[in-house]
Amino acid sequence: MPLLAVRNLSKTFAGQRALAGVDLDVDAGEVHALVGENGSGKSTLIKCLSGYHQPDAGGSVQLSGEPLDLPLTPEAARAAGMAFVHQDLGLVPSMTVMENLAIGRGYATGRGGRVKWRAERARARAVLLRFGHDVPPDVPLRNLAPADQTLVAIVRALQDAEQGGSMLVLDEPTAALPDREAERLFAAVREIAASGVGVIYISHRLHEVFSLADRVTVLRDGRRVLVDDVANLTERQLVRAIVGRDLEDRFVPAPAQTNGDVVLEAKDLRGRRLDGATFAVRAGEIVGVAGLLGSGRSELARIVAGAQAPAGGEIRLGGEPVAFRGPRDAIDAGVVLVPEDRRTQGAFVGLTMAENLTLPSLPDFFRAGRLRHRDDRRVAEELMEEFGIRPNIPGRRFAEFSGGNQQKAVIAKWLHRRPRVAVFDEPGQGVDVGSKAEIYRLVRAAAENGSAVLVVDSDLEELELLCHRVLVLRDGCVAAELEGAGLKRDRILEHVLISQEAAA
Ligand SMILES: Nc1ncnc2c1ncn2[C@@H]1O[C@H](COP(=O)(O)OP(=O)(O)OP(=O)(O)O)[C@@H](O)[C@H]1O
Ligand SMILES: [Mg+2]
Structure with a gap:
């Protein structure tokens, strides 16, 4: 029994x-x-x-x-x-x-x-x-x-x-x-x-x-x-x-590295954990960030996106030094962050799905001081279709969507703005195998459209499949950089673990 x-x-x-x-x-x-x-x-x-x-x-x-x-x-x-x-x-x-x-x-x-x-x-x-x-x-x-x-x-x-x-x-x-x-x-x-x-x-x-x-x-x-x-x-x-079917090419291998212009540069970046991180990301490039919990991974994402002030160092965007006073500044400059804790930091759970999807671009929907609800709905419907957010009911409260669909929505609302720099903190977290392949496709499409993409991830398989290049953070610095044939999850793990052994 x-x-x-x-x-x-x-x-x-x-x-x-x-x-x-x-x-x-x-x-x-x-x-x-x-x-x-x-x-x-x-x-x-x-x-x-x-x-x-x-x-x-x-x-x-x-x-x-x-x-x-x-x-x-x-x-x-x-x-x-x-x-x-x-x-x-x-x-x-x-x-x-x-x-x-x-x-x-x-x-x-x-x-x-x-x-x-x-x-x-x-x-x-x-x-x-x-x-x-x-x-x-x-x-x-x-x-x-x-x-x-x-x-x-x-x-x-x-x-x-x-x-x-x-x-x-x-x-x-x-x-x-x-x-x-x-x-x-x-x-x-x-x-x-x-x-x-x-x-x-x-x-x-x-x-x-x-x-x-x-x-x-x-x-x-x-x-x-x-x-x-x-x-x-x-x-x-x-x-x-x-x-309900075979996922043939569940993970498509990453496309070849691009030779776009350098969009994002960080020099000697410092914070609470970060201690002199230096790197650059080109247009069209997907760069991963690996490291142990506490290595400064999420802090790096927040600083780049203006959600945390750096304690030192420099960030350049298209060659120009920038100093964001907050996420709003960063968004205005075309830098967006899909945060780790998406449901609480990335969404308004009491509002509808349509409102959540279109909020970041709200000014586009104002005409003569009035919210153009109809356009709002139409755009939301298209986004839900494109990003596979189910069920396709824009007027439903955000809180009533399943966890994975909420996450896809937060990603959708930022990517459809075609950002210059898109920073993802754990993009595959909480989404099913089919949707994961979808999200990879969307991240890749963002890069192909010219965004510079930074992916902070504790899922090493995801880093291997999604990224052109992976930076390994250790003690707040970029301790290793893997690309091409050297970009394998075992190799990333090796580099991540060196610090763990050193600490033990
Ligand atoms: N409070 C609610 N009101 C209306 N519909 C709801 C509510 N909660 C869940 N649903 C709907 O019920 C269905 C099942 O949702 P559920 O949250 O159980 O999915 P799940 O399997 O846990 O998904 P996930 O992997 O994304 O967490 C979905 O279509 C969802 O939109
Ligand atoms: Mg669930």
Whole structure:
């Protein structure tokens, strides 16, 4: 008998079927991967389990053979021992790490209901350390890097799963995590599963599915199209189940290096981590930036795009020195940044998709002081078509699109401006295999149209496939530069790791 048995679960949003009669079995001690294209219904399924969404009538959920009352409430899900890490993490940036860890669980209280702060602090620190995460409990969450914030959300769920939990559900937990942190998470997940907890693991990184999961369920258009032991499947078979066809040339090799003019030059750039980085990017060129977490990767992206002031050094654009006072200056000069934390930094989730897509070019839509809504809609519709953003409903609220489609939208809104310099921080994060190939195509098209492209990425395969040249950052400097035949993920890794060994 499975630990969790979901039968015939459906969910309709405003007449649209997001889930259509899905079954899912998870055994005790099993890591069960849940995969599928952006918008296929993965998050909807687990939000029905967590009590966030109310499923349509007709389905059932059993845990340890006992039927659960549907719709579930968050309290009932919790009482049943199910712990969740949602795609948007569910953290509060203004609260401290410790406060975030206590969300949903509450604090230990003493006589008169007074919170035992000292005990709480010690407890928070112990839990974090237990999962190999050394952050101070008292700092506001927003001061942490996205990877560290993800780890806090994960630790919060793991602490529950550890204490007599039955199920742990992780919705794309590694989307913001570099390889080394992801490995730490895998170790923790394996340990939790070994203790008899059932784990549902959602990811677009198929190598994670193969290395971590025992079984995999594939959703397509809200239906289950495959369930099998991972050991029975090849990557090709899995990809075919996900996208419904063979992805022939899943990754087209990068085109030959161009000889365009130098557009972007950075000389001796300094910041908090950066310590004298020097490089140049030509029009039509896609240059990758690799390095460990903390090597200055994201800082480099922010400084180039005016989102952070450099502590020293020089940036030239088309040969002219520039000093951006903020992102607005950079955008006016044609330099755009697609940030790492796209959903919170790159979008207005309360507005519609059309508004989000056209906001950066809003002045184009004003005529005699009035917003020309009709054009706005038409442009948005075209962009959604071109960038494969589904469903193609410009008037729908941004928040109601699936995670991967939100990410494509943020990329679309910047690329359609034909920037002189486009800076991407983790462009493939959170998008499905089919969309990834799409995004690569779009990044390449931007370069072919004459943009100078800078790609900061922790996915080495992505760097190899997408870039003409890769800079490896170490101790804040460009320590190596790979191109041509030398541009292979193994070689990048070697160069990245030299610093890790030196530090050890
Ligand atoms: N609150 C909502 N209101 C209306 N439609 C929604 C809502 N949430 C999700 N949907 C729709 O339901 C479908 C499934 O979305 P879901 O978020 O479950 O996809 P997903 O498989 O998690 O995708 P991703 O890989 O991009 O995270 C999509 O078409 C989405 O637009
Ligand atoms: Mg999702």
